[in-house]
Amino acid sequence: MLNEEINVDQPTVEHPTEGLRGFEPEIQERPEGNCCCDSPKEQDPLYRKLDEFIESVSDEDGVLIRVLHYAQNVFGYLPREVQIHIGKRLGKSLAEVYGVVSFYHYFTTEQKADYTIEACMGTACYVKGASAIISELEKELGIKAGQMTKDHHFGLKVSRCIGACGLAPVMVIGKDIHGRLTPEMIPEILKRYEKPKES
Numbered sequence: 001m002l003n004e005e006i007n008v009d010q011p012t013v014e015h016p017t018e019g020l021r022g023f024e025p026e027i028q029e030r031p032e033g034n035c036c037c038d039s040p041k042e043q044d045p046l047y048r049k050l051d052e053f054i055e056s057v058s059d060e061d062g063v064l065i066r067v068l069h070y071a072q073n074v075f076g077y078l079p080r081e082v083q084i085h086i087g088k089r090l091g092k093s094l095a096e097v098y099g100v101v102s103f104y105h106y107f108t109t110e111q112k113a114d115y116t117i118e119a120c121m122g123t124a125c126y127v128k129g130a131s132a133i134i135s136e137l138e139k140e141l142g143i144k145a146g147q148m149t150k151d152h153h154f155g156l157k158v159s160r161c162i163g164a165c166g167l168a169p170v171m172v173i174g175k176d177i178h179g180r181l182t183p184e185m186i187p188e189i190l191k192r193y194e195k196p197k198e199s
């Protein structure tokens, strides 16, 4: 009995997908340009501009610095995706690109507003009503201190004494100091810095 050959019928599997015969996976052509993982960069006019510039300088010495300067002028800053794009185009690693970006203070990886408003909250300004000025700015801009408007035109920061206590309460917009502020003055002042309307 022990030597008896035990014959067990094993089902023969010819192919791992045998049981799937007759099943054809549905493969559809991907519509062009509709996929978010397709490089939208080729369609982005800013990336197109950057690529044209890279083409024009790609054989020159110090090309990475020149391209980074150009990219920062075009984009306003150098986010990670722009650095990756530049690295790919120039055959450099992200580490190499980031090494240069982080070495020079001129380069920034954070987007900046066209105008950053610094509202002073130092003692003199605080005593003269800086809180009401900041509340009015937040109301007019539709953002909180520390934020930027959606169009990146205005940023709002609360700062310490800026050395113009005699004019308290004070705020700085770009290079201009505005002093002896009242909340009523804020809408009129902001109008002077509005983006020109596109015609």
Ligand code: FES
Pocket (backbone or CB within 6 Å): 120, 121, 122, 123, 124, 125, 126, 160, 161, 162, 163, 164, 165, 166, 168, 169, 170
């Ligand atoms: S406390 Fe505001 S300018 Fe000095």
